């Protein structure tokens with residue numbers, strides 16, 4: 172097999188807004204490109220409203236992108252009609268941000284997990300049941316939960332159910348949208364270990380959306396940082412965390428609270444000032460310029476292009492980094 | 500009962516923020532037990548928990564998923580519905596207009612309505628999905644404001660805009676509908692809404708889990724600021740020990756419906772005594788580089804799950820998962836006992852050796 176499993180090119184998503192907001196369009200995703208290799212986990216990190224979920228939904232075509240292409244396993248799926256999309260859906264699955272609203276409250280766990288099998292295969296009732304039971308076992312839940320309703324489960328258990336449902340058809344691509352954000356540390360550790368194990372044993376590729384850098388650092392092979400609908404930095408896990416180059420990535424790393432009251436409270440406030448710019452009227456030039464400590468005239472005048480900063484594909488979009496690189 | 504809840508009288512804000520517990524608590528939960536009546540019998544979700552919340556204090560409530568944190572908070576504020584039943588305990592509240600403590604568990608439905616927003620406000624877990632999809636943000640905020648404060652339409656609009664400023668959302672978003680906002684923005688709207696009535700007690704159930712670190716830091720600044728300006732008492736439920744380390748004065752650790760450790764935040768992080776509390780600190784991703792150098796590819800887990808308790812305990816609930824467990828732990832439940840040099844540190848464990856933590 173050649174090529175990446177997923178290729179996203181210049182993906183753009185605009186939403187029309189109500190007149191009250193000035194009649195503009197929300198530019199949620201602005202020309203995002205990335206690839207995910209077979210068996211690779213790509214982390215997509217960024218602050219709230221940066222467009223992470225929108226990217227995920229465009230990839231699985233829960234949203235129809237305004238522009239750009241999404242190529243899955245060599246096939247352009249951007250404009251595939253709904254009917255054909257149904258067949259493809261079995262091969263990419265999504266786990267959502269919120270384990271509380273993403274499971275149908277009236278269905279038992281057994282039915283929830285079995286649903287994709289029913290929808291996409293001609294399996295007999297016994298086979299469907301066996302697959303659901305296996306999926307539940309795979310995510311580390313006791314068989315007893317099969318007969319329970321979502322509200323009888325805690326958040327961690329529900330997220331495992333969501334994962335079981337997403338993996339029951341053994342998809343090639345898993346889009347995981349903040350699957351551990353609502354979970355406490357020990358449960359989160361369990362799910363992250365589980366995801367890493369399942370990825371190794373099942374071999375799927377994964378777009379892992381998170382706002383938590385420590386989670387991305389643990390799980391992902393490569394990480395892309397999204398700001399105001401644009402990717403500002405992408406690199407292998409090791410390079411990005413050891414040597415973050417974009418001012419935004421640097422500020423994210425500095426703002427993550429340390430689990431130690433003495434060090435956390437003694438820390439200087441190395442966080443971004445101001446509000447994130449509006450994605451209805453993004454600032455000209457670099458999206459970060461109104462908040463960036465390094466911004467100069469050029470940052471307001473023109474949008475920076477990607478600068479490659481390593482032999483392993485570490486890239487970032489920042490005029491100052493580019494100047495440093497060419498000055499060397 | 501002397502609770503005149505109908506007639507709001509503004510009370511000057513007391514300076515607070517020292518974080519030291521003193522005087523009569525705003526909320527005093529005593530031996531509260533809550534069960535869920537299910538077809539398969541009662542689930543004992545909260546078991547004889549005692550917690551005090553003082554004015555100007557942030558108490559962090561931590562514990563694994565299913566340990567009963569939300570049930571405790573909602574039980575103490577009378578927000579639970581069937582099949583939940585309160586099976587024991589009292590919850591005394593004393594705040595803005597309620598000058599003599601009242602037992603929240605004894606209040607009538609009408610009296611409770613008078614308490615919401617103006618006395619006790621809550622931001623629910625996954626609240627960001629609770630906004631009304633057909634109303635814009637302006638209308639939702641002003642509805643709440645006008646229902647609880649004697650203000651004109653105009654004043655309500657101004658106040659709504661001010662609340663958005665407080666949580667860092669541009670005022671242009673007042674006319675937006677919930678689906679036009681990202682999850683984090685919706686959560687901030689919910690926090691703004693909870694602050695509308697300037698409550699004396701704010702319960703935040705996982706308030707920053709959906710937020711990125713920059714926004715989280717801003718929200719925690721807002722909470723800190725409100726706490727010291729208004730002397731609000733804050734119960735902060737979170738699984739994020741970084742958040743607790745940043746903002747809490749005291750920590751209550753829950754396991755299987757019970758309080759297993761309570762301590763000053765510095766004491767707990769320096770030397771947790773309950774093996775479960777120590778396990779929580781060990782499960783943090785921390786630095787991946789440090790972990791890889793130590794040859795540790797997986798995150799430390801606490802093996803097993805929080806049990807669902809149906810009968811009274813005849814052992815320590817943590818014993819099946821505990822490396823320190825001995826025969827004693829398996830035949831009787833440990834009681835909460837003061838420990839260590841600080842008088843406000845308590846633990847429910849037969850082997851509460853302090854564990855030195857490695858800095859993250």
Ligand SMILES: Nc1ncnc2c1ncn2[C@@H]1O[C@H](COP(=O)(O)OP(=O)(O)OP(=O)(O)O)[C@@H](O)[C@H]1O
Nearest residue numbers: 186199219220221222223224225679680681682683
């Ligand atoms: N259906 C929609 N209509 C209008 N605007 C939308 C719609 N969906 C999303 N948006 C806007 O697009 C932007 C990106 O939203 P998105 O949910 O993708 O962000 P996110 O990075 O996932 O944020 P979070 O971390 O809060 O989940 C936000 O400004 C949001 O308000």
Ligand SMILES: Nc1ncnc2c1ncn2[C@@H]1O[C@H](COP(=O)(O)OP(=O)(O)OP(=O)(O)O)[C@@H](O)[C@H]1O
Nearest residue numbers: 323324325326535542544564565566567568569570
């Ligand atoms: N409606 C219900 N019926 C039966 N059991 C329930 C119900 N709601 C909660 N429970 C059980 O009560 C216990 C405590 O749940 P609770 O939601 O209070 O935990 P939590 O600590 O808030 O967890 P999380 O971190 O996942 O929010 C769990 O075992 C849960 O399964």
Ligand code: SF4
Nearest residue numbers: 457460463470489490
């Ligand atoms: S391009 Fe300019 S504004 Fe943008 S991040 Fe770099 S220095 Fe800051």
Ligand SMILES: [Mg+2]
Nearest residue numbers: 223224268682
């Ligand atoms: Mg999202």
Ligand SMILES: [Mg+2]
Nearest residue numbers: 568569570624
């Ligand atoms: Mg909860």
